[in-house]
Amino acid sequence: MTARVYVSPKKTVLDPQGQTIRAALQGRGYASVGNVRQGKVFEVEVSGDPAQARKDLEEIARTILANPVIEEYRVEWPEN
Amino acid sequence: MWQTCSYWSSMKFGVVVFPGSNCDHDAWYATSRNLGQEAEFIWHDSSSVGDVDCVIVPGGFSYGDYLRCGAIAKFSPVMQAVKKYAADGGLVAGFCNGFQILTESGLLPGALLMNKGVKYICRPVGLATATANSPFTNQLKAGEVVTYPIAHGEGLYYADGRTLDMLEAEDRIAFRYTDNPNGSLRNIAGILSEGRNVLGMMPHPERASDPLMGCTDGLKLFQSIVAHHSASLTTTK
Numbered sequence: 001m002t003a004r005v006y007v008s009p010k011k012t013v014l015d016p017q018g019q020t021i022r023a024a025l026q027g028r029g030y031a032s033v034g035n036v037r038q039g040k041v042f043e044v045e046v047s048g049d050p051a052q053a054r055k056d057l058e059e060i061a062r063t064i065l066a067n068p069v070i071e072e073y074r075v076e077w078p079e080n
Numbered sequence: 081m082w083q084t085c086s087y088w089s090s091m092k093f094g095v096v097v098f099p100g101s102n103c104d105h106d107a108w109y110a111t112s113r114n115l116g117q118e119a120e121f122i123w124h125d126s127s128s129v130g131d132v133d134c135v136i137v138p139g140g141f142s143y144g145d146y147l148r149c150g151a152i153a154k155f156s157p158v159m160q161a162v163k164k165y166a167a168d169g170g171l172v173a174g175f176c177n178g179f180q181i182l183t184e185s186g187l188l189p190g191a192l193l194m195n196k197g198v199k200y201i202c203r204p205v206g207l208a209t210a211t212a213n214s215p216f217t218n219q220l221k222a223g224e225v226v227t228y229p230i231a232h233g234e235g236l237y238y239a240d241g242r243t244l245d246m247l248e249a250e251d252r253i254a255f256r257y258t259d260n261p262n263g264s265l266r267n268i269a270g271i272l273s274e275g276r277n278v279l280g281m282m283p284h285p286e287r288a289s290d291p292l293m294g295c296t297d298g299l300k301l302f303q304s305i306v307a308h309h310s311a312s313l314t315t316t317k
Contacts, residue, residue, distance in 0.1 A: 014193060014263065016194045016263070065147070070191045070238060
């Protein structure tokens with residue numbers, strides 16, 4: 001089973017990359033584009049007891065994959 | 081081979097070496113050859129920092145800067161030893177990637193974000209000494225401007241407003257940029273821990289410690305550490 005962890009900069013934190021992308025898109029004439037924020041996605045394969053896997057991945061996301069000072073995260077599990 | 085022992089030396093520096101460190105030899109050279117103290121390297125999988133009097137967490141790209149700058153280094157055995165050393169009051173100084181590792185490890189508050197201009201910057205910058213009241217800045221005067229090089233892509237110091245207010249109220253800002261190159265909040269270039277025994281800063285004093293490099297302002301920071309250490313020996317005797 002593969003779960004996804006989405007990590008993105010907090011809304012209150014400056015995101016220079018997102019701002020640069022936004023400026024480029026608007027420069028290309030995409031008037032519909034507003035704010036852009038750049039984050040990252042981790043695809044993590046897990047196995048074994050599903051409850052334990054969920055607990056583990058939640059902890060991994062909170063303590064390792066995201067830095068809670070500047071980032072927020074969301075763990076997404078496949079629907080079955 | 082890498083140890084020096086000079087008759088005038090009074091303290092020993094330990095320079096941590098991670099896979100991807102690239103300022104470790106600069107830090108060793110600055111503290112041993114330029115400063116005239118003992119210096120040795122501490123390998124990243126060491127579970128102890130040994131009998132050193134000050135630990136330097138050097139610049140570079142520890143573990144390839146993977147995940148986030150400093151995020152993997154914080155799990156290394158040596159960083160567990162450094163955390164314990166700092167908790168016991170030991171002196172720890174992190175420069176550049178070393179600062180990023182210290183924030184990731186929780187030894188210093190805040191985080192370092194990508195530069196505001198989304199560009200790697202490598203040049204000398206002016207720094208105003210924000211406090212002379214620390215083991216790392218006691219040979220400087222408050223307000224004194226020094227020139228150290230910066231060389232980073234992720235050096236924008238960020239912390240929430242409450243943390244920034246606390247750092248200012250507790251006189252824990254060590255250096256501010258005189259002409260902010262990277263968008264750091266409140267022009268912060270370096271900060272101190274609550275106990276004032278841990279310093280993190282993006283600029284490189286070790287690269288400004290040899291006359292051949294055109295500037296020796298960095299030596300004042302290292303001389304401050306020696307002065308602090310000598311004073312602490314006097315008071316404990």
